[in-house]
Amino acid sequence: xxxxxxxxxxxxxxxxxxxxxxxxxxxxxxxxxxxxxxxxxxxxxxxxxxxxxxxxxxxxxxxxxxxxxxxxxxxxxxxxxxxxxxxxxxxxxxxxxxxxxxxxxxxxxxxxxxxxxxxxxxxxxxxxxxxxxxxxxxxxxxxxxxxxxxxxxxxxxxxxxxxxxxxxxxxxxxxxxxxxxxxxxxxxxxxxxxxxxxxxxxxxxxxxxxxxxxxxxxxxxxxxxxxxxxxxxxxxxxxxxxxxxxxxxxxxxxxxxxxxxxxxxxxxxxxxxxxxxxxxxxxxxxxxxxxxxxxxxxxxxxxxxxxxxxxxxxxxxxxxxxxxxxxxxxxxxxxxxxxxxxxxxxxxxxxxxxxxxxxxxxxxxxxxxxxxxxxxxxxxxxxxxxxxxxxxxxxxxxxxxxxxxxxxxxxxxxxxxxxxxxxxxxxxxxxxxxxxxxxxxxxxxxxxxxxxxxxxxxxxxxxxxxxxxxxxxxxxxx
Amino acid sequence: xxxxxxxxxxxxxxxxxxxxxxxxxxxxxxxxxxxxxxxxxxxxxxxxxxxxxxxxxxxxxxxxxxxxxxxxxxxxxxxxxxxxxxxxxxxxxxxxxxxxxxxxxxxxxxxxxxxxxxxxxxxxxxxxxxxxxxxxxxxxxxxxxxxxxxxxxxxxxxxxxxxxxxxxxxxxxxxxxxxxxxxxxxxxxxxxxxxxxxxxxxxxxxxxxxxxxxxxxxxxxxxxxxxxxxxxxxxxxxxxxxxxxxxxxxxxxxxxxxxxxxxxxxxxxxxxxxxxxxxxxxxxxxxxxxxxxxxxxxxxxxxxxxxxxxxxxxxxxxxxxxxxxxxxxxxxxxxxxxxxxxxxxxxxxxxxxxxxxxxxxxxxxxxxxxxxxxxxxxxxxxxxxxxxxxxxxxxxxxxxxxxxxxxxxxxxxxxxxxxxxxxxxxxxxxxxxxxxxxxxxxxxxxxxxxxxxxxxxxxxxxxxxxxxxxxxxxxxxx
Numbered sequence: 001x002x003x004x005x006x007x008x009x010x011x012x013x014x015x016x017x018x019x020x021x022x023x024x025x026x027x028x029x030x031x032x033x034x035x036x037x038x039x040x041x042x043x044x045x046x047x048x049x050x051x052x053x054x055x056x057x058x059x060x061x062x063x064x065x066x067x068x069x070x071x072x073x074x075x076x077x078x079x080x081x082x083x084x085x086x087x088x089x090x091x092x093x094x095x096x097x098x099x100x101x102x103x104x105x106x107x108x109x110x111x112x113x114x115x116x117x118x119x120x121x122x123x124x125x126x127x128x129x130x131x132x133x134x135x136x137x138x139x140x141x142x143x144x145x146x147x148x149x150x151x152x153x154x155x156x157x158x159x160x161x162x163x164x165x166x167x168x169x170x171x172x173x174x175x176x177x178x179x180x181x182x183x184x185x186x187x188x189x190x191x192x193x194x195x196x197x198x199x200x201x202x203x204x205x206x207x208x209x210x211x212x213x214x215x216x217x218x219x220x221x222x223x224x225x226x227x228x229x230x231x232x233x234x235x236x237x238x239x240x241x242x243x244x245x246x247x248x249x250x251x252x253x254x255x256x257x258x259x260x261x262x263x264x265x266x267x268x269x270x271x272x273x274x275x276x277x278x279x280x281x282x283x284x285x286x287x288x289x290x291x292x293x294x295x296x297x298x299x300x301x302x303x304x305x306x307x308x309x310x311x312x313x314x315x316x317x318x319x320x321x322x323x324x325x326x327x328x329x330x331x332x333x334x335x336x337x338x339x340x341x342x343x344x345x346x347x348x349x350x351x352x353x354x355x356x357x358x359x360x361x362x363x364x365x366x367x368x369x370x371x372x373x374x375x376x377x378x379x380x381x382x383x384x385x386x387x388x389x390x391x392x393x394x395x396x397x398x399x400x401x402x403x404x405x406x407x408x409x410x411x412x413x414x415x416x417x418x419x420x421x422x423x424x425x426x427x428x429x430x431x432x433x434x435x436x437x438x439x440x441x442x443x444x445x446x447x448x449x450x451x452x453x454x455x456x457x458x459x460x461x462x463x464x465x466x467x468x469x470x471x472x473x474x475x476x477x478x
Numbered sequence: 479x480x481x482x483x484x485x486x487x488x489x490x491x492x493x494x495x496x497x498x499x500x501x502x503x504x505x506x507x508x509x510x511x512x513x514x515x516x517x518x519x520x521x522x523x524x525x526x527x528x529x530x531x532x533x534x535x536x537x538x539x540x541x542x543x544x545x546x547x548x549x550x551x552x553x554x555x556x557x558x559x560x561x562x563x564x565x566x567x568x569x570x571x572x573x574x575x576x577x578x579x580x581x582x583x584x585x586x587x588x589x590x591x592x593x594x595x596x597x598x599x600x601x602x603x604x605x606x607x608x609x610x611x612x613x614x615x616x617x618x619x620x621x622x623x624x625x626x627x628x629x630x631x632x633x634x635x636x637x638x639x640x641x642x643x644x645x646x647x648x649x650x651x652x653x654x655x656x657x658x659x660x661x662x663x664x665x666x667x668x669x670x671x672x673x674x675x676x677x678x679x680x681x682x683x684x685x686x687x688x689x690x691x692x693x694x695x696x697x698x699x700x701x702x703x704x705x706x707x708x709x710x711x712x713x714x715x716x717x718x719x720x721x722x723x724x725x726x727x728x729x730x731x732x733x734x735x736x737x738x739x740x741x742x743x744x745x746x747x748x749x750x751x752x753x754x755x756x757x758x759x760x761x762x763x764x765x766x767x768x769x770x771x772x773x774x775x776x777x778x779x780x781x782x783x784x785x786x787x788x789x790x791x792x793x794x795x796x797x798x799x800x801x802x803x804x805x806x807x808x809x810x811x812x813x814x815x816x817x818x819x820x821x822x823x824x825x826x827x828x829x830x831x832x833x834x835x836x837x838x839x840x841x842x843x844x845x846x847x848x849x850x851x852x853x854x855x856x857x858x859x860x861x862x863x864x865x866x867x868x869x870x871x872x873x874x875x876x877x878x879x880x881x882x883x884x885x886x887x888x889x890x891x892x893x894x895x896x897x898x899x900x901x902x903x904x905x906x907x908x909x910x911x912x913x914x915x916x917x918x919x920x921x922x923x924x925x926x927x928x929x930x931x932x933x934x935x936x937x938x939x940x941x942x943x944x945x946x947x948x949x950x951x952x953x954x955x956x
Contacts, residue, residue: 101817105625116623124618130618141601142609143795145594147583171655178799182820194672211818216671278747317621319825321656337852339579340684340689342660347797348609348823 001074009038011047017057017068018075022133028058028066031070046458047291054290056378056397076385077404079255079393081231084202084221084436087237092213093431096414097206103426110449110458113428115205115253116318117239117448121372123365127317127356132353142348145199148339150176150324151350157357158310158324163247164300165285167308167325174347175334176324180283180311181207183325185215186306186341187279188244190333192217195245201230203404203433203442205253208281216245218433225406226395229259232266239274250294251284254404254433254444256397265300272305277330282310286366289374304328308407312353314401315366320349376447383456388463401448406441413443419465486515488526491494495535496553506536512539522597525769532768532876534856545681549856552582552648554863557733559709562680562699562914564716566747570691571909574892576683580952581904586934588927591906594685594729594878595926596798599722600852601843603797605834612829621824626817628654629828635804635835636788643763645786647804653812654802654823658761658789659685661803664819665757665785666722668811679708681882681911683731686724686759695722697903697913700804704873707737710744717752717857728772729762732882732911732922734794734875736772743778755808760788764844766877767852782806790831792879793844796826854925861934866941879926884908884919891921897943903936 016022019345050219052058059069075360100113111118135142149155153164154170162169177183192198194216200208202221212219220242223234230247243339247267249259259267279299288294298308307330311323327334338344356362373385378402384394388405395404407413420427430442445462449455494500507515512523523851527544530536537547554934578591588594624662627633633649655661670676672694678686680699690697698720701712708725725745727737737745749756758775766772776786785808798825805812816822834840858881862872868885873882885891891907898905908920923940929931 101626105623119619122618122621124621127621128613128618131613132610135606135613138598141797142533142595143600143605143797144597145583145791145796148579178553178820178824181818185819207818207821210814214667214814214818229812236865251550285547313623318623319619319621319822321820321822321824336688336692339660340654340692341663341819342799343685344797344799346656346799348827349824384850437506 005038005040006044006047006051009034009040010051013048013052014055014057017052017363022068024068024070026068027064030065034436035339038130042304050291054288056374056381059378069378071381071435076381076392076394077397079161079226079404079442081226082202082224082438083433084223084438085461089197090213090219092210093118093206093437094210098429100417100426100432104384110425110455112449112462113426113456115203115444116314117369117401118372120371121448122316122449123162123361127352128359130352130356131348134348134355138348138351142351145345146344146350149335150174150342151347151354152347153358154322154350154354155324157354159358164293165282172366173331174326175331175338177311177338177344177348178321178342179323180210181282181323183309183311184208184246185211185325186334186337187325187327187330188215188217188246190211190330190337191277191279192244197241198203198244198246198279199238199242200237200246201248201252201255201257201270202436203254203261203364203430203439205248206432209433210388211270213435221320221436224255224464225257226255228263228404229255229257230267231262232263235267236270239270239276242276244279245271245276246279246281247297248281248284249297251287251397252281252283253284253400253402254428254430256395256400256402256404258398259297262294264295264297268297268300268306268326269458272301272303279307279399280306280308282308283314285310286315287370287373287401289370290398294399298326301328303405304330307334315369316356316362317349317353321346322349322353351475370399372450373447376449376451377403379451379456380445380447380459383459384463387460392463400445403444403445403447405445407458409441411441413439413441416443416462416465423461425457425462427462462472483516483518484522484525484529485513485516485755488529491526492535492647494531495530500546502546504546504547505542506546508543510899532564534767535853537856541647547856553868553870554859557704557882557920558678559703560699560701560912560916562701562916568691568697568913569915570688570913571684572688574907577687578895578904578910581919582801588903588933589680590923590927590936590940591904592926593880593922593924594792595847595851596928598928599847599926601607601839604839605830608830608834609826612826614831616826616829621830622825624822624825624828626948627813627820628652628823629825629832631836632800632828632832635832639835643760643769644773651809652802652804652818653809654800654828655789655816655876656790656823657796657801658787659689660761660799661685661787661789661801662724662757662759663689663847664812664815664902665803665805665808666690666693666695666789667759668815669755670722670810671846672790675719676722676724677713677716677720677733678724679726679730679733681732681917683726684910687911687913691913699912699914702733702866704733704736705734707733707735708741708745708922710741713745714748715749717754720754722755723749724756724759726759726762727775729765729875729878730759731762731878731880732906732908734873734880735881737772737775742773742775746775746778747785748780750779757782758784758786760786761792763788764793764880765848765851767848767855768876772877776804778804782808785812793847794834794943795831796844798831799824800827800831802902809833836926848877850928851925854927854929855881858923858925858928858937861937862941866937870941879924881923883923883926887919889919891917891919894940894943895923898940901936901939903940905940
């Protein structure tokens with residue numbers, strides 16, 4: 001009942017903001033006023049504001065209250081729902097991916113193209129202490145082989161956190177991996193054979209596309225909504241044609257879409273009833289902007305048919321290569337893959353990661369990181385609204401690290417990439433995220449960089465050449 | 479000329495020992511005497527003794543000189559040259575492998591079955607310091623993604639050590655991996671497709687057998703000599719049938735065989751001229767007992783057709799998961815595999831390993847480890863000669879960690895395994911090392927454990943039941 005009141009009120013306010021009855025910069029009623037007006041508790045009123053803030057519709061100013069955010073006012077239209085071909089086609093954008101990936105780690109470039117939080121947003125000093133501590137605690141045993149299934153403490157900590165996504169796991173149900181992509185690789189190798197078809201969202205993380213192709217799998221890209229993820233109708237239709245389904249259920253890259261609970265539940269049910277395993281990639285799930293973490297498909301899995309993959313690479317320490325999979329009834333197959341490919345994981349980084357998760361520090365860090373990312377996202381959208389050409393559309397991630405930008409069809413994002421590179425800016429052209437001839441007028445911008453005036457200028461430079469004559473604009477710009 | 483004199487004299491002395499003209503425990507002429515007798519330099523005379531010691535024919539006693547070793551006196555006959563079927567057959571001993579591998583890390587068992595040096599033989603304290611140092615040196619950057627090709631310093635250090643095996647490498651020619659098996663996995667995935675045939679030595683490390691099968695490759699086991707490795711004639715005959723060749727050229731497990739230089743050179747030439755890539759696994763190469771490190775096949779590779787795989791897991795720190803491959807002309811393919819499977823390696827352990835290799839400590843440690851392993855090996859052979867049944871044969875490794883024991887055909891090594899397990903002893907039955915119906919009367923014993931009276935007792939218990947009535951023997955034994 002309380003849930004109902006809270007969502008009714010936040011829905012009404014959201015409507016007033018979206019229809020510009022409440023305009024950008026205007027103050028909202030205070031928490032106290034909201035209580036009196038609607039006869040609700042302080043807690044419920046606070047939750048209303050937090051929810052609107054999570055949607056980036058309002059922002060709080062210390063000691064002043066809540067205001068309609070600029071972002072909301074300038075809300076850019078959503079990108080189109082993708083419509084990939086229904087036939088698996090393989091035109092791998094390998095050269096493009098290689099070119100963009102080659103920029104990784106180049107500190108002379110502004111890397112809008114790298115889908116991770118930069119080091120300065122991570123608790124580096126604290127992590128270093130954790131490594132030193134783990135090394136001492138292990139008394140030299142860090143040099144020895146780790147348990148092949150994975151560090152036991154780490155598995156226990158990861159299992160304990162399953163509660164946050166509506167799950168229920170025990171340590172023996174987890175296998176650690178060398179990062180999240182490695183977990184997906186084991187799943188695909190364990191479940192698929194060359195010629196099998198794997199269904200994915202479109203657009204999709206290039207690492208997954210390349211991995212699937214390298215294993216000889218056929219990739220079926222499915223229509224995907226920029227806010228709610230894969231279209232359930234499309235998935236349903238595709239069922240007879242697919243052997244494996246791979247979904248990045250929460251704040252996937254590049255769209256930032258998040259599947260609603262009912263879609264998650266339905267996807268699990270459909271796939272399970274057709275005997276199709278679901279590989280779920282949840283590496284961004286902890287990076288929610290809202291009041292609560294989204295659930296995983298795995299939370300609705302009663303038959304062990306979902307293989308939940310995740311890692312600490314997007315939230316804590318990519319350099320540790322700590323990931324895991326909760327493979328449900330496929331555990332033995334996954335263990336076999338791990339054994340034949342690498343035997344065991346690195347002892348010390350697993351131990352250090354386990355200790356970090358055990359302390360309150362991980363949650364503190366996540367709170368801070370989420371706030372920073374949401375702030376960055378808003379700044380990006382404001383800058384795009386100001387500097388990018390009319391008609392530019394952007395996704396509306398409510399978590400994660402990536403913003404999907406769709407231009408007018410006349411704009412070629414690869415050309416844009418080349419122009420940006422001349423200004424020492426790296427972006428990720430849309431064509432990287434598909435095997436088909438689509439998204440040529442799209443790009444992904446990551447907001448895992450600290451927001452600065454310089455970053456704003458770089459965004460401006462990225463968007464400018466589409467507005468005016470390209471070459472001349474760049475030559476005249478600082 | 480000097481080389482000729484030295485090998486002539488050591489050959490003569492070896493003959494005297496093997497024919498028991500010089501008996502076990504007898505003192506050899508002093509270095510000085512040898513000089514006078516043969517008119518050679520002190521250095522040449524010393525080299526003669528070192529060579530005989532490397533062959534375990536003599537041993538030095540401090541302040542007393544050199545003596546004919548007991549091992550030599552009791553020299554057990556060599557196991558037979560293997561004769562696997564010429565057809566690729568796949569009867570995977572998966573259950574047996576699972577059972578034996580499950581004992582890994584069980585500190586209630588004596589693990590003759592684990593093919594690695596135990597932690598107490600590794601420089602654990604020093605390695606811990608190296609981790610702490612690397613963590614501080616990286617100033618928090620250990621949390622970040624490492625260079626996808628691998629830590630640059632580590633690659634430089636590994637390249638520098640190529641001189642020790644007759645090679646010539648530069649850092650850009652190396653790709654780091656998560657251990658040696660991971661390197662082999664990338665090679666097999668990059669070069670093979672399901673249905674392709676890979677030729678290997680027989681017997682062979684089970685991890686390689688299982689990896690190849692899991693990738694859908696056919697495995698062709700080739701006849702292998704316990705001292706000189708794969709039979710060149712057999713390899714030559716197999717050429718038209720194979721797509722990839724995988725050789726553990728130096729002190730492989732389980733045989734401990736080491737290919738002579740001329741075989742290495744010939745294998746490289748043959749495979750290259752047939753366009754068949756050679757994956758060379760050299761994880762044991764640094765563990766030589768002799769006066770100099772054996773060469774790698776890669777040293778004879780002028781066309782980039784050899785993919786040299788190695789790691790620090792057998793010599794320094796299995797828990798670091800630090801391995802590498804020098805993939806020759808297949809570098810791009812290997813990089814692609816690494817990128818799609820795991821992006822990058824662990825930052826801190828690579829940095830720490832690089833620093834350790836950079837210092838003199840690695841060579842000091844290796845010297846110590848080699849001495850210990852050779853000592854252990856001699857003790858094992860003595861114990862086997864004393865306690866194991868008549869007719870037991872053993873391999874004669876001149877490096878590495880593994881001893882191959884061949885019993886009379888009436889003895890079933892799996893039964894022996896079960897009897898030993900009742901005594902809390904784990905051995906590796908021969909059937910683990912093949913996909914065919916062979917080696918049922920063989921087992922592998924690893925000598926990477928510190929030698930103690932208890933260990934001797936455990937070896938006695940392992941060999942006893944074959945000598946007498948099995949069950950009764952065990953019941954009556956302490």
